[in-house]
């Protein structure tokens with residue numbers, strides 16, 4: 001069991017919830033890491049706390065490298081929570097699915113690469129079709145990391161797709177400037193206070209976007225969810241580390257409890 005949540009200063013979120021937002025990664029942040037990525041599920045209580053936050057905050061969003069459909073399956077019935085899939089290349093907000101037009105042009109390259117991968121990569125490497133991207137997972141065969149990286153690099157060179165390393169995986173995706181940082185940057189433009197929670201390499205651009213927003217005068221909070229596999233750069237990129245998905249859920253509950261309890265009125269004399 002995790003101990004008490006670490007001190008996180010939510011005062012700006014409590015004071016002006018309508019001008020505040022929380023964006024969070026899914027895998028490893030709201031769900032435990034599992035060997036078969038298709039079996040990842042949200043921790044119990046995640047949907048309830050996201051729904052609760054969305055009743056007061058200006059924005060609540062889940063931002064993932066997964067497709068929107070994957071997120072929607074795992075977080076059903078949350079129309080007020082925005083889902084950003086494939087690093088923002090697709091989004092579902094207020095029931096409307098949007099796909100970046102530039103990404104559609106790469107659909108055939110992604111499909112043919114997925115077919116080739118299924119035929120060519122060794123057994124034990126899982127080929128995950130993600131619509132506008134394809135991921136090669138070598139968690140079960142970590143000794144094949146180099147081989148998979150070389151295969152992906154060659155496929156990228158041949159198609160123009162981008163090969164992006166992840167945790168025990170490489171993804172091939174359209175070479176567009178979409179990453180979690182662009183999602184956070186867009187969100188921050190409409191907010192005074194913005195938080196991002198993440199656990200992995202793909203979250204680092206989101207934390208960089210928070211740092212930029214802070215330099216521009218926004219209140220920001222970067223939270224890292226720890227894991228045995230966390231990238232070295234994570235701790236240095238965040239304001240606070242919490243203990244895995246349970247820790248992330250605990251700080252989100254703290255935020256939600258404060259909003260529900262009207263703690264915003266309490267902190268007039270508190271330091272900013």
Ligand SMILES: [Mg+2]
Nearest residue numbers: 025027028200
């Ligand atoms: Mg993650």
